[in-house]
Amino acid sequence: MGSPQQRYQQILCKLRESNHKLTPQRLAIIDILVHSRSHPTVEAIFEMLQEDFPTMSLATVYRNVVLLKSLGEVLEIGFPDGSNRYDGNKPYPHPHAICVRCKKIVDPDLRALGNLTAQVRQRTGFKILTHRLDFFGVCRDCLQSENQTKGVGR
Amino acid sequence: MGSPQQRYQQILCKLRESNHKLTPQRLAIIDILVHSRSHPTVEAIFEMLQEDFPTMSLATVYRNVVLLKSLGEVLEIGFPDGSNRYDGNKPYPHPHAICVRCKKIVDPDLRALGNLTAQVRQRTGFKILTHRLDFFGVCRDCLQSENQTKGVGR
DNA sequence: CAGATATTGATAATCTTTATCAAATAATAA
DNA sequence: TTATTATTTGATAAAGATTATCAATATCTG
Ligand SMILES: [Zn+2]
Ligand SMILES: [Zn+2]
Ligand SMILES: [Zn+2]
Ligand SMILES: [Zn+2]
Numbered sequence: 099m100g101s102p103q104q105r106y107q108q109i110l111c112k113l114r115e116s117n118h119k120l121t122p123q124r125l126a127i128i129d130i131l132v133h134s135r136s137h138p139t140v141e142a143i144f145e146m147l148q149e150d151f152p153t154m155s156l157a158t159v160y161r162n163v164v165l166l167k168s169l170g171e172v173l174e175i176g177f178p179d180g181s182n183r184y185d186g187n188k189p190y191p192h193p194h195a196i197c198v199r200c201k202k203i204v205d206p207d208l209r210a211l212g213n214l215t216a217q218v219r220q221r222t223g224f225k226i227l228t229h230r231l232d233f234f235g236v237c238r239d240c241l242q243s244e245n246q247t248k249g250v251g252r
Numbered sequence: 253m254g255s256p257q258q259r260y261q262q263i264l265c266k267l268r269e270s271n272h273k274l275t276p277q278r279l280a281i282i283d284i285l286v287h288s289r290s291h292p293t294v295e296a297i298f299e300m301l302q303e304d305f306p307t308m309s310l311a312t313v314y315r316n317v318v319l320l321k322s323l324g325e326v327l328e329i330g331f332p333d334g335s336n337r338y339d340g341n342k343p344y345p346h347p348h349a350i351c352v353r354c355k356k357i358v359d360p361d362l363r364a365l366g367n368l369t370a371q372v373r374q375r376t377g378f379k380i381l382t383h384r385l386d387f388f389g390v391c392r393d394c395l396q397s398e399n400q401t402k403g404v405g406r
Numbered sequence: 407c408a409g410a411t412a413t414t415g416a417t418a419a420t421c422t423t424t425a426t427c428a429a430a431t432a433a434t435a436a
Numbered sequence: 437t438t439a440t441t442a443t444t445t446g447a448t449a450a451a452g453a454t455t456a457t458c459a460a461t462a463t464c465t466g
Contacts, residue, residue, distance in 0.1 A: 117433095117442095117443090118443080118444095119431080119432050119433070119442090119443055119444065120432080120433095121431075121432070121443090121444065121445080123444085123445075124444085140422090140423090141422095153445090153446075154445090154446085155445065155446040155447065155448095156446095157423090157424085157425095157445080157446070157447080157448090158444080158445060158446070160422095160423065160424075161424095161444080161445085164423095164424090174332070176331065176332025176333075177330065177332060178328070178330025178331060178332065178334070178336050178453095178454095179330075179421095179422095179454090180332070180421065180422045180423080180453095180454095181422095182332050182422085182423095193368075193372070195372050195376045195378045195380075197378065198381065204376055206371070206372045206375045206376045207375055208368065208371055208372065208375075210364075210368070214347075214362065214364070214385075215387065217360070217362055218347070218349050218360045218362065218387045218389075219389075221360045221361055221362075222349045222358055222360045222391070222392075223391065223392035223395075224349045224351065224387065224389040224390060224391050224392070225389050225390045225395055226349075226387050226388070226389040227352065227388050227389045227390070228387075228388045228389075229385070229386060229387045229388060230384070230385070230386045230388070231368075231383070231384070231385050231386075232383060232384045232385075233369065233372045233378065233380050233382075233383045234380070234381055234382045234383060234384070235372075235373075235378040235379050235380040235381045235382075236378060236379045236381070237376070237377065237378050238376075238377035238378070241377075241379055271411095271412090271464095272412080272413095273411085273412055273413065273462080273463050273464070274463080274464095275412090275413065275414080275462070275463070276462095277413085277414070278413085294453090294454090295453095307414090307415075308414090308415085309414065309415040309416065309417095310415095311414080311415070311416080311417090311454090311455085311456095312413080312414060312415070314453095314454065314455075315413080315414085315455090316413095318454095318455090332422095332423095333423090333452095333453095334422090334423095334452065334453045334454080335453095336453085336454095407466100408465100408466095409464105409465090409466095410463105410464090410465090411462105411463085411464085411465105412461105412462085412463075412464095413460105413461080413462070413463085414459105414460085414461070414462080415458105415459100415460085415461095416457100416458095416459100417456100417457085417458100418455105418456080418457075418458105419454105419455080419456070419457085420453100420454085420455070420456085421452100421453090421454085421455095422451105422452095422453090422454105423450105423451085423452090423453105424449105424450080424451070424452095425448100425449080425450070425451085426447100426448085426449075426450085427446105427447095427448100427449105428445105428446100428447100429444105429445085429446085430443105430444080430445070430446095431442105431443080431444070431445080432441105432442090432443075432444085433440100433441090433442090433443095434439100434440085434441085434442105435438100435439090435440085436437100436438085436439080436440095
């Protein structure tokens with residue numbers, strides 16, 4: 099739902115609406131978030147910015163990610179070990195497939211989630227606001243290299 | 253799948269099999285985990301133990317939870333803010349409904365998750381090992397008190 | 407009971423995220 | 437363009453949860 103360019107403009111709108119300033123650092127962070135498909139960490143974003151912004155502070159990345167989260171323009175995929183990841187392409191809840199080996203995260207196309215939410219509401223009485231669905235496994239690349247190491251592959 | 257008593261014995265079996273000692277502290281932690289339905293935090297377990305074990309160290313609770321996790325006998329429901337919760341009744345993946353207000357966590361009965369895993373495998377090529385499904389919302393109790401505050405309720 | 411090993415308690419270390427604050431910058435209007 | 441004001445930045449300290457360390461203690465086996 100929206101190209102990186104569209105997402106970029108949409109986020110700029112939100113920022114202007116909420117009277118936030120458009121600093122070069124902020125724009126660069128947004129640029130990375132909407133163009134990256136890898137669900138980067140704050141650290142990864144920070145490193146990608148080193149070239150263009152050698153004086154960029156890590157705190158600035160954290161602050162802007164928090165801001166974009168509060169505006170509903172970035173989805174946080176948080177983990178208990180602190181290796182949090184961010185999706186600026188799809189800021190709404192969606193399932194993820196996570197490789198436990200290389201930590202790759204991809205967005206699988208899935209249907210049939212809406213009725214699950216309805217079921218939960220019925221059985222618990224909760225008013226459901228959002229959800230999170232993660233599948234943990236081993237990606238194709240890692241499966242392949244695993245087989246090569248074991249001498250099973252061709 | 254199994255009463256608290258059965259779970260308790262099952263975990264003791266696993267510990268004996270893996271040559272772990274059955275200390276009073278360890279047994280008390282397991283007792284709390286299999287009898288609690290509230291998905292307690294480490295801190296909560298620690299506080300529940302204060303009465304019977306005034307000298308119990310917080311590190312001991314952490315260590316034993318880690319051990320039981322590694323034995324597959326407790327399910328960790330981790331959150332990025334560090335408010336991790338533990339389920340000793342159902343150590344296998346299952347959906348949770350989480351109240352964002354009072355932090356209550358309950359186990360809703362849900363079906364139709366098996367085919368989702370198959371779908372993810374098909375579309376991503378991942379070998380899926382486990383999953384996690386959380387629904388975030390407001391529980392019945394909190395909805396009620398919310399309405400009372402607003403003067404909407406009877 | 408004795409010996410070997412694992413566990414505990416106390417505390418330091420680690421690591422990610424948040425808070426702090428002076429200096430710098432963006433937005434706005436004169 | 438410049439001045440004014442509020443926001444943002446960079447650097448660093450602080451916070452908070454989990455893990456590591458290590459001497460003392462307790463368990464298990466025989
Ligand atoms: Zn992988
Ligand atoms: Zn995603
Ligand atoms: Zn509640
Ligand atoms: Zn549960």
